[in-house]
Amino acid sequence: MKKLGFLLFLFVFMWAAPNYGHAASAGAHIVLDGKQINVSGSAQPGIINGTTMVPFRVISENLGYKVDWKQENKTVQVFSGGTEIQLVIGSKSATVNGKRVTLNVAPVIRSGSALVPLRFIGEQMGVDVDWDGSTKTVTLVTRNSGPGNEGSTPPASGNDSTDGNAPSKGLALVNGISFSDNRMLITTTGTVKPNTFTMAGPDRLVIDLPNAAFSDTFGDSLPLNADHNGELAVTDSDNVSKIRYALFSDSPSTVRVVIDLNKVMGYKAYNEGVDLVIVDLTENSSEVTPPVGGDGKKVVVIDAGHGAKDPGASAGGGNNEKTFNLAMALKVEQILKQNPDLDVVMTRSDDTFLELKERVKVAENVNADVFVSIHANSAGSSAASGTETYYQRSSSKNLANTVHKHLVAATQLTNRGVRYGNFHVIRETSMPAVLLEVGYLSNSNDAAALFSEDFQNRVAQGIADGIEEYLGVN
Ligand SMILES: [Zn+2]
Structure with a gap:
């Protein structure tokens, strides 16, 4: 994302405004792409009338937007690349690229800063957003996308396949997408393994096709713009409004297909032969594929x-x-898959990104044990070293103790113990859940061990042993 000149704007934006009250939530944090944003001199994020509100200026700046404040009509304008967003303090109506959008709560001024609904940032500024009330942390992760899309990164130019429609560099090619009767068909050249998950607000089903790209002929039958994204209107379904698709990532090349749902639905996604992916929508929203946990298996x-x-x-x-x-994770999966009493489900099997709540959803959807x-x-200190296991709910403590016993024996690093930690994924899940901090990357001894194959194999075995002992399936 381009960084434009913001220093000038900073002076412009420090407008004098009546101070209506205190910071919305003192001691709050905003973390963008893993880095904490400095919010000093700005109002803090917090809940106002039940809605998470965040400071617009500081977030826009950090996302690479140029910001302009017009005191006379209390209007904030931000622009970056092809995107232009205009908000008016006290008005629920905003414009994005000239199109009118409605906010659920109007922007307000607090401590001289404009606060806007976090959801607006997520929907209009190409970031995945989350708010953790217990730690007062806003998490933002850029999707490198245009407004209103799930995200697309234009492919690097000059590396296009020169041999027509044949798969290049091991990529599967997406030839077509169609939808009717609650069934979407994705035709491909080469097999792709769909990675499917649901998102809420608005409800949608996301199908990522890793190691895939659009074929040269895809655009002949469906709209595909120069940024390699497009959409297909669905007019004959009560359940689906449209299907969007984009080259979501360049490395690894990933095609993302998003089904915009009118309501929460279940789904089954599977391969049929080598060149076809089928996604069936079902009325039962708890139904997912692959069916796991059958035959009394633990998940x-x-x-x-x-x-x-x-x-x-x-x-x-x-x-x-x-x-x-x-x-x-992949090594632990390989070991556990050999146990006939277990089904193993991965939240991710490659270098893709999932929001924390999506990871929780995976576990809930498959009724994980x-x-x-x-x-x-x-x-901060390079001296810190060793292995920790975190639990959040008391129902997770036995799992934490059992896994930690095997983990720390396997790492042979300092035993830093089983600890309470208020992490989203182990708090919001409903089954016993633990978060392992295997060692410290900030410590050179730990880091050298962590990236050694022998260590990883040994520790994967230890984690698997701990899980099997806890579940009584060893
Ligand atoms: Zn981490």
Whole structure:
């Protein structure tokens, strides 16, 4: 995202406005793409009349928007690239690229700052948003998208396939998308494994097709603009209003298809042969694919923390937490899959991003028996070292103790114990859930171990042993 000149604007924006009250919520934080934004000198985010409100200027700036305040008509205008948003203090009506949109709560001034609904930022400024009331933390993750889309990154130019419609660089190609009678068909050249999840507000079903791109002929039958996104209106369904599609990510190349739902629905997504993905919508919103937990099997959800644009902690030298977490999660999956009494479900199996609440949703949807989130820690001091296991609810404490016993024996790092931690994914899940901080990436000894194959194999075995002992399936 382009950074424009904001220094000038800063002077313009520090307008004099009546101070209606105190900061909305002192001690709150805003974290953008893993980094905390400095909100000093601005009103804090907080709840006003039941709606999470956030400071518009500081967030816009950090997202790379140029901001303009017009005192005479109390109007805030922000623009970046092709996007222009105009808000009026006290008015629920805003414009985005000239189109009128309605806010659920009008922007207000607090301590000299314009506060807007967090949801507006999420819907109009290309970021995934979350508010954690207990820690007063607003989390923003950029989707690199235009307004109102799930996100698309134009592909790097100059690397297009030169051999027509044949799969290049191992990518599957999406040839067409159609929808009728609660069934969407995605035709491909080459097999793609759909990664499907639902999102709320508004309700939608997201189907990510990793290692895929649009075929050269896709645009012949469906609209596809120069940014490689488009949409298909659905006029004959009570359940679906439209289907959007975009080249969501360039590396790895991922096609995202979004079904905009009129209500919450269940779904089944599966491959039929090599060249077809079928997504069936069902009235039962708890129904998901693959059907797990049949035949009395226990269901384990493994959550590799962070992913894609959210790298987590850094160990330096290009080694990020997200890579470690994923490598560990995949190894644990491989071990647990060999146990006939278990079904293993991954929140992510590649370098993709999921919001915290989506990770929770995966576990809830499959009625998981246990949820294990894998992370690595980081501290300001490079001296901090060792292994921790976190639980949030007392019903998770036995799982924490059992997994930690095996984990710490496997890491052979300092035993920092089983601890209480108020993390979203282990708080909002309803089954026993733990978050493992395997070691400290900010400590050079820990970091060297964490990225060694032997260590990872040993620790994956330890985590798997702990889960199996807890579930009584060892
Ligand atoms: Zn983490």
